[in-house]
Amino acid sequence: MEQLKKNNLLKHAKNEYLGSVLAAKVARRLHAMHPDQRPDAEAKVTSLALKLITDGEVEYKIIEPEEEAAEDLDNE
Secondary structure, three states: OOOOOHHHHHOOOOOHHHHHHHHHHHHHHHHHOOHHHOOOOOOOHHHHHHHHHHOOOOOOOOOOHHHHHHHHHHHO
């Protein structure tokens, strides 16, 4: 598998920390799958997770806890 560049990861994640957390979550889901169901059955799950992220195939949404708390207070 080709070496991934940090700049390619940062195009799809706001910072390095978010990129690593996202890669860990994707890798955990890939690991739970049967190898035949993964996009690349031979690739290591962490490498495959990073590749999927840098290729833009992973979508995610960040929910800020402060916003949720403020909305709950407004609804009371």
